[in-house]
Amino acid sequence: MEELSYVGKSVPRKDGVEKATGRALYTVDMVLPGMLWGKILRSPYPHAKILRIDASRAERLPGVKAVITGKDTLGIKHGFVETPRYPPDQYPLAMDRVRYIGEEVAAVAAIDEYVAEEALNLIQVDYEELPAVFDPEEAMKPEAPEIHPSHPKVKEPYKNIGGKTESGWGNVEKGFDESYLVREDRFEGQLRTHCYMEPQATLASFDLSGKLNVWTSSQGPFIKRAKLATTLGLPFSNVRVLKAYVGGAYGGKIDLFSHEFCASLLSIKVQRPVKIVCTREEVFESARHGQPIFVELKTGVKKDGTLVAQQIRVVNNSGAYRGSGVVVIFLCWGFVMLCYRIPNLKYKGYSIYTNNPVRAPQRGHGAPNLRFAVESQMDTMAEELGIDPVEIRLKNARQKGDILPNEDSVRNCGLVECIERAAEATRFKEIYGKRKSQEGQRIRRGIGMGVSSYFSGSLIYPNTSAAIVKLNDDGTVSLLTGALDIGQGAETILCQIVAEELGVSMDDIRVVAADTETTPVDIGAWISGGAYVSGNAVKMAASDARRQLFEVAAQELEANPEDLIAKNREISVKGIPGRSISFTQAVASSISKRRGNPIIGQGHFRTMKDMPAHPSLATTKGRWSDNYAFDAQVAEVDVDMETGQVKLVKATTAHDCGFPINPLLVEGQIDGQVSMAQGHALWEEVLMKEGKTLTTSFLDYKIPCAKDLVESHYIDVITERYEKDTPYRTKEVGEGYVSGMVAAIANAVYDATGVRVKTFPILPEKILMGLKEKGDKPR
């Protein structure tokens, strides 16, 4: 096999210097001449009718240039999902009713932030309060206040049903009857949040040609353009979303946010640029958080631990609008059925409206909740059967080539190897189950394993990625891609691919990225398909450019194009040393030979090319992805038996990501996910009371800091490879590894203490309570 020069290498990130020197411009840094500042007035009530809004005093305040309310909008709703079953349900500015504290009611543009803030105080809104409901199970009851009518297609007497997913196969009842052991457990996830360091921010500038230019802290410009254009009633081409550096997102900046709409509408109204930067408090109080989910799980196994049947009921508290709630109840099904072979399965997922802020995906989107439930229960059953955790996982693990119930193939699945290698590297079997021998010790060590799987790209608008590679006169290369680098290193790996295909260096490549006007469409950095889908589009474009260049170079070298290779900025004839021309020379000669027609390579890639759309969110029917990543993760924890404090000491991730395009970046993704998993499993929680957020700062909502650093180990299980001239299948590495790790942590805590905590986060008091219930005396 040909040796690779760039792909598979730990190349430093392309934007490293800009970021290390403070030169990288984020949306919060952008300034335009004549720019105004926008601020948003939010609902103080969790549920109320808006009777009247009087903005006249605000409008008269010197320095205020415009005030908008729902009446100034077209009243077009939007939603994370917009399908016939799930039509959009949220106005970008409230019209006649508010459904959560923090919902956007009006917006102001003024000469500075202080005037804008002052103007908010002058807007008079008369509300009539309505009864509200916050807990999903309360909201489902027939007597609950109605936030939205229940979904017409859900034939159950529940209220406030935003969506339902139902799926299954085989016969679970029979399966349970035939099982040796059946267990039922309920696991609860908490409300947690992204904590991207750059707050939500948007700069919108409507220009005199009728075009709206938007910089916004996001995860991909194309979905933002679509939703902005639709809600503003503009043709797509009149909205241009441009690149700015993004200070973190983790799922929290995907679809349309009201501040983006408001900055845009205000700019259209005043014909000046308008910028809105949310405060950290606003982000905590009213931006979208992750999905709090509870899982009821019933599982039947044979005596040897083989899974026979599984029945799952998932309920998600979607907040006041659908947000991604109807997606997460689909995904939870997926995260149940991916990792293990389950002959009989029955799944139901409900997304419930409540008077809470709207929810968004957060790194793993349901997978952490699901894997926490499944993996915890699996360890419990293993213990009851006297099987060790590694064996029971190996017994049930997906195997290479398995066809999933939705007809997807897991192809080169490395799960078995992940489990084996993670266990081996951590000496799992030696360390596990030593609770007895540690009795009397204050600090006890526990080890736990969790496995998970994640998809790599699916079909949700814009579904597809394209790319352009231009060869420039001076021998440099320009890559035009719609992909947005949100810190994951998209631009770097895409350049590695171009460098590999053309035999040029990383420094020879300039990237023009994430601009809906000048760069081709891209799926976005939120569906876990960047490396796979966008990467293949770029590969195609680069190899198209190379093919064109080789035609010219072949004439120069009096050889066949098929016999040429491009490496080290040279094009040479295979096997004939010395027969070569420089890359720059070849480009120069192409210009004269092609009479000035420049070489422009084009590429396009869509996963599951012939599938019309994403699978059914209602029934799970249809292809979901053609590329699944797998992992087995091991956590080692120290638990202080007196205080209940848990310290995650070591995290090992054995993962099948196909192959890493850039091992250094992959390690960074793993470290970041381990850290998020640590916070998620052990302490993070957004606390709310009757719709009001109580944790509104980094002091109240603590995320891991440097002192919480976890020793992180990586094991790459390579199942795919990169070859010239054919699409490759690398897998996602950006969000699947939170879930295996949260599960591993929960299992490790049990191993150390014998306490099975079924609600996240695993706070010290829950452990102490569990010890007390068990009758364990601390020392």
Place this chain on the structure above:
Amino acid sequence: MKKQLIELRVNGESFELAVEPQKTLLEVVREDLGLTGAKEACGTGECGACTVLIDGKPILSCLTLAIEAQGKEITTIEGLAKAGELHPLQKAFIRYGAIQCGYCTSGMILNAKSILDENPKPSRDEILKGLEGNLCRCTGYNKILEAVMAASTGED
């Protein structure tokens, strides 16, 4: 409020500015001087993204009034590279993958610089303790630690 004329020395240059007395140093360097490397992530002293050096010591510029910084030597991330040559910490952050989204990076590097200036060979725990106030949601701090360790040993 009435503006006040102040003089600030930033990255070796002097600037005369008229600022409102309640304006923070962060606002002034970002808005008046256009040095946007210092970032705001909380504005209330909880994250370290706004860290700049005053007379070599790290301070949270979101909690510091610009007028208080008069007569002192202020260093922002833009002042770290000398004559186009990156500071060893900047190089190490790039090389070791200590930067992802980059939003915390300026504050992190400046704080790391002050740690190394005070103690050129800090232990692992001293580095982590020193960086405790700088939040990073992307990296888990592993590569940041490696980068600071590498810079402290002069490894390239």
